[in-house]
Amino acid sequence: MxxxxxxxxxxxxxxxxxxxxxxxxxxxxxxxxxxxxxxxxxxxxxxxxxxxxxxxxxxxxxxxxxxxxxxxxxxxxxxxxxxxxxxxxxSSFFLKAQTKVNHLVYEIESVFGEDAIEDDNAKLSRFxxxxxxxxxxxxxxxxxxxxxxxxxxxxxxxxxxxxxxxNIENLLNKTLLKKRHQSIKTFIKIENDLIKFIKVKVLVSFLTGVFTGLACYFFDVSFPIFWGLFSFLINFVQMVGSFATVILLSIFAFVELEASSTLFFFILAIAGTQVLYGSILEPIFMGKSFSINVITVLVSLMFWGFIWGVPGLIMAIPITVFFKIILEQFPSTRGLAKLLSAG
Structure with missing residues (x-):
């Protein structure tokens, strides 16, 4: 044995x-x-x-x-x-961005004691x-x-x-589970949980994209349609998408807007949008089925991102939930399924 x-x-x-x-x-x-x-x-x-x-x-x-x-x-x-x-x-935006970033580079180089030429337009012009x-x-x-x-x-x-x-149900029945009743029960749980995940994710991503685009429009930040679409798409990447939207859009706004209360309230608006939809409403709508701990989420994102790139990042969490449900069906692997869960 x-x-x-x-x-x-x-x-x-x-x-x-x-x-x-x-x-x-x-x-x-x-x-x-x-x-x-x-x-x-x-x-x-x-x-x-x-x-x-x-x-x-x-x-x-x-x-x-x-x-x-x-x-x-x-x-x-x-x-x-x-x-x-x-x-x-x-080209006014690109010229403004070039001047502002060159000035920032000049200030940073000055702090570290590097020789710098403030009006060196060749530094970032190609980018x-x-x-x-x-x-x-x-x-x-x-x-x-x-x-x-x-x-x-x-x-x-x-x-x-x-x-x-x-047919996933027949596949589970003939390979892993080999019990008709258990296969049907497992398939129904997988189906219900994944349908809920997809619906909630699409809705939350749509609302995030709409409000991000509206924030850009009302604060007079260029390309609101692009940023709304970008926010909608990248929000499908769990956790990382929200951070990427806030960081990239903040940098973009910093280049375009003057450092004033307008810039502060704009960054506050887009960060608040991400927190409201991604950190508050989405977990409420998802429920306990998707209670996966942060370490599991990060490992899943890194693994599937390495295997399949951007599509892997998008599908990482539902694939993880799929395997978590399968692991819950066997007494020998239920401990591993609990390990993946939050709390």
């Missing part, structure tokens, strides 16, 4: 690194697969509503795909609008020059091609999830 247990541990040690390697190498498949699962879960209540109304499954799937396409189109239009605002902006910023984005064709490929694969997997060609 001891030899068998030792063999199993050795096999586990060998299999886990191989599994992680495959997740990284085959990320072009796994990222759309997992992301499509979360999108399909978001629309699962709508599918069930249409089914109760007697709508055929194929028509229901077409309706969902149409909604997704309209949502993507809306996002593209917002990106185009924000890009147009940035492109059409005059703050509008044409240079847009020319350094790389090949637009490559970016568009990869995005389109990922989008098409995601839509393809969404159709498979909604058509139940990929």
């Amino acid at each position: 001891d030899k068998l247990r030792t063999t199993n541990y050795l096999l586990l040690i060998i299999v886990i690194p191989i599994l992680f390697y495959l997740l990284k190498v085959l990320s072009f498949i796994f990222i759309p697969l997992f992301f499509s699962m979360f999108v399909a879960l978001l629309f699962l209540p709508l599918m069930r509503f249409l089914k109760r109304r007697g709508v055929h499954k194929i028509i229901s799937i077409c309706i969902v795909i149409l909604i997704i396409i309209l949502g993507v189109k809306l996002g593209v239009e917002l990106v185009k609008l924000s890009s147009k605002q940035i492109m059409e902006s005059n 703050l020059n509008k044409d240079a910023i847009f020319n350094n984005f790389g090949s637009t064709l490559t970016i568009v091609s990869k995005t389109l490929t990922a989008l098409l694969m995601t839509i393809f997997f969404i159709v498979l999830w909604l058509a139940e060609s990929i």
